[in-house]
Amino acid sequence: MASTLPAAEAKLPLDRLLSLFAEVHRGESARLLLLAFNVFLILTAYYVMKPVREALILAQPGGAEIKSYSMALQAVLLVAIVPAYGALAARLSRRRLINAVTAFFIACLPLFYLAAEARWHVGVVFFLWIGIFSLMVIAQFWAYANDLYSPEAGKRLFAVIAFGASAGAVFGSYISGHLIGILGVHAMLLVAAAILGFSLMVFNLIDARERAEGLAGRRRAEEAPIGNGNAFALVLRNRYLLLIGAMVLLLNWVNATGEYVLSSIVQRAAEERIAAGTLTREGEGAFIGAFYAEYFQVVNIIGMALQLFLVSRIVKLVGVHVAVCVLPVVALGSYAVAALLPSLAVVRWVKTAENSVDYSLQNTVRQMLFLPTTREEKYKAKQVTDSFIVRAGDVLSSATVFVGTAVLALGTSGFAWINVVLVTVWIAVAVLVGKEFRRRAASLPAGGA
Numbered sequence: 220m221a222s223t224l225p226a227a228e229a230k231l232p233l234d235r236l237l238s239l240f241a242e243v244h245r246g247e248s249a250r251l252l253l254l255a256f257n258v259f260l261i262l263t264a265y266y267v268m269k270p271v272r273e274a275l276i277l278a279q280p281g282g283a284e285i286k287s288y289s290m291a292l293q294a295v296l297l298v299a300i301v302p303a304y305g306a307l308a309a310r311l312s313r314r315r316l317i318n319a320v321t322a323f324f325i326a327c328l329p330l331f332y333l334a335a336e337a338r339w340h341v342g343v344v345f346f347l348w349i350g351i352f353s354l355m356v357i358a359q360f361w362a363y364a365n366d367l368y369s370p371e372a373g374k375r376l377f378a379v380i381a382f383g384a385s386a387g388a389v390f391g392s393y394i395s396g397h398l399i400g401i402l403g404v405h406a407m408l409l410v411a412a413a414i415l416g417f418s419l420m421v422f423n424l425i426d427a428r429e430r431a432e433g434l435a436g437r438r439r440a441e442e443a444p445i446g447n448g449n450a451f452a453l454v455l456r457n458r459y460l461l462l463i464g465a466m467v468l469l470l471n472w473v474n475a476t477g478e479y480v481l482s483s484i485v486q487r488a489a490e491e492r493i494a495a496g497t498l499t500r501e502g503e504g505a506f507i508g509a510f511y512a513e514y515f516q517v518v519n520i521i522g523m524a525l526q527l528f529l530v531s532r533i534v535k536l537v538g539v540h541v542a543v544c545v546l547p548v549v550a551l552g553s554y555a556v557a558a559l560l561p562s563l564a565v566v567r568w569v570k571t572a573e574n575s576v577d578y579s580l581q582n583t584v585r586q587m588l589f590l591p592t593t594r595e596e597k598y599k600a601k602q603v604t605d606s607f608i609v610r611a612g613d614v615l616s617s618a619t620v621f622v623g624t625a626v627l628a629l630g631t632s633g634f635a636w637i638n639v640v641l642v643t644v645w646i647a648v649a650v651l652v653g654k655e656f657r658r659r660a661a662s663l664p665a666g667g668a
Contacts, residue, residue, distance in 0.1 A: 255383030260418035266391025275342035290613030358605035370590035378531035396512035471612030540653030561631035
């Protein structure tokens, strides 16, 4: 792991500028900004693709239900994909691993574009693909960032890196909202491919700098394959990783159930417009895509503001162990309001509040939880918690949707009350995660936490 210079040394101008947002020491700015720019590009590409995802899967009968059930299928696929990723990591250095995985996802995008233009029914396949992409590539980036920084430095600096993600989400939503009307929905896939290609160039620039500046022993370690342990076994035998997994499971169970409620309301609004003659059936996909582009943009602008001005200060003020409890408390209040006032406007702002805190504070803190872990846990166990367990939460959400719609005939209020109960359990688990993080951080050598 890279060491940092004492904060007392005179800072460079860029260090001083970034110190307005986080505790940046001398000489840390160049790597910090490159990492932030790298994740900015990844999230920009993802949010350029998200309206395409919604348009392809929701512009078909039963789209909201199909979307929910497809999340469950992603979990099934990840049972095979995560071990395959671990096997690849056991054979490749981190540089080759990241290049290979990212290049594969880039190569898929022109194929999806051609299939969509040919009017093939690729909504479900693309939904599965983008769900796996969004989990694995982003988890891989944060594993790399965890590998570069010590726990002490990561707690200081991850808020700035995560701001790059928040800014990328806002920028991606913005350009997709403007380009869809000019280039068309499907062309966004080619735009995303170009952006991802640029992000891979930035990653290789960062890694080349690290290898050039690193000590000989550290360079040898970085070029070595990342252990031979099984990814799932790493999680199952470690209480801390299990607790993180339980927290992530509950988070995504709640979030995905809320997303189903919003999707069903949006789809119903489109059908009502078609019935009223204000929207054509052919324009349904564009209507849904435009709605989600605007929705994602608002969510991410709020998340970016939180990331820039509050996240670092909250973590410094209350610590990681308390910050990890903020999102479930917000979600508890949000879904209680939605249960009492079940309307489109309320659900939209409930999801806006939940997702903006999730994408800023919660995302940053969740990455910090892996700072006091081994290198193998960072790359392999993180893929389990950040991909398979995320989708396992979606599986539980899909089961909730099925029972709630097919058996109990629940409406918006009923699903909101279910989330209130789940969030109560989530808060208890988050408290345990925070305690275990404090214990691990305290056991590190002096200066490591």
